Every structure is written in structure tokens, then in C-alpha cells.
Amino acid sequence: GQSLEQPSEVTAVEGAIVQINCTYQTSGFYGLSWYQQHDGGAPTFLSYNALDGLEETGRFSSFLSRSDSYGYLLLQELQMKDSASYFCAVRTPSNSGYALNFGKGTSLLVTP
């Protein structure tokens, strides 16, 4: 089986930096993704890490350590619009190639 663990809720102040962690246990591993979902909306892709290290896209960065089965999403210069749920997802081998399984999500609340 496989499991992904991430905090259920995080609160941070506008303008601050917040880190959302994700640990995983899988049989096989291709990469770790992050998705953002606003209330009532569809998930949207943020980042994908296949190799160890930090990937930066604007205010968002994502980190992966394959040896520690651990990754995180770093959000800088928080804005009110960043209030949303954030999901990590692991891409793993399966019968027909691969599958993508999501964690339960972290609800981020940005306060003034």
C-alpha cells in the first residue's frame, strides 16, 4: 500500500512565508506533485519534483528528498488569495505504467 501525510491545517499572516510538508510511503516512486484547490473549484497544478532538490516557480517553491521520502511546498510573500487547500501527490508505477495518488490536503488560511 501507500500513504501520504500532510498537516490538515496551517494558518499564516499575509506577507509571511509558510511551508507545507509531505511525507510518503509508496512501493515505487517516480515523483511528487503539488496542487492547489480553492473552495468550490478544481485542483490546479503547481509543481512537480522527480529529482532531489528545490524547484522554484515565482512565489512558490517545492523541495524533494527521495532518500527521506519527504517533500515540502514553500509559499513566500503570502497573499489573501493563497488561502486554499494544497495537496501533495505521488506518481508511482502501476499495471499500465503509473498512477497518481493524492494526500488528504492541507487547508491554508492567510490572515491579514
Place this chain on the structure above:
Amino acid sequence: NAGVTQTPKFQVLKTGQSMTLQCAQDMNHNSMYWYRQDPGMGLRLIYYSASEGTTDKGEVPNGYNVSRLNKREFSLRLESAAPSQTSVYFCASSEARGEKLFFGSGTQLSVL
């Protein structure tokens, strides 16, 4: 730029009724997915299709069937709906490597 289109957006069923959720993508993607989302449970993979002509079970396939009609379309069928299938259903698609998923806007299904 339609992307991934799901129909219907809302549906109410009585226990035991059947229905098919439709999904189509216009991005020429090889892979398509069906997820369900329940409060506090994140996104759980029901079925996916790595390419036209192939389908595989995900984490929660019981009570569902799928058809990959062609490269564009991937439908999800509930043969005999149960209250436990009340959920929001998301269809998604990706290029073959599955590193970035594009989601439809979702179908909110209630089974009474």
C-alpha cells in the same frame, strides 16, 4: 480553450439508479483519470486510463465502471448508486508521463 469538460455539473439520484458521468478533453492527452473527493479525504483515484484502449483500477474502484470511448472521452458509470457514492467527482487528463494533470470543474453527485 475548453480543456477538460465534465457533464453534468450536478446530479441527484435515488439509491439503485444508474447514471454515467461524461468527460472529454481537447488537449490530445493520452491519459485520463476519475477521482472522487470527500470532505477530509482528499482526492481518491477511482479508475484511470493510461492510453486509449486501456483502463486500470485505482484506490476505490468498487461500484464503478469506466469506458475509454476514444482518445478524447472517458466515462464513469454507476450501475446501482448507493448513498456512499455521494461525492464530488473530478475527471482529469495528462500527457503520457502524467507529471501534470488538468482537471475538469467537477460533478457534484448526491445519492438519496
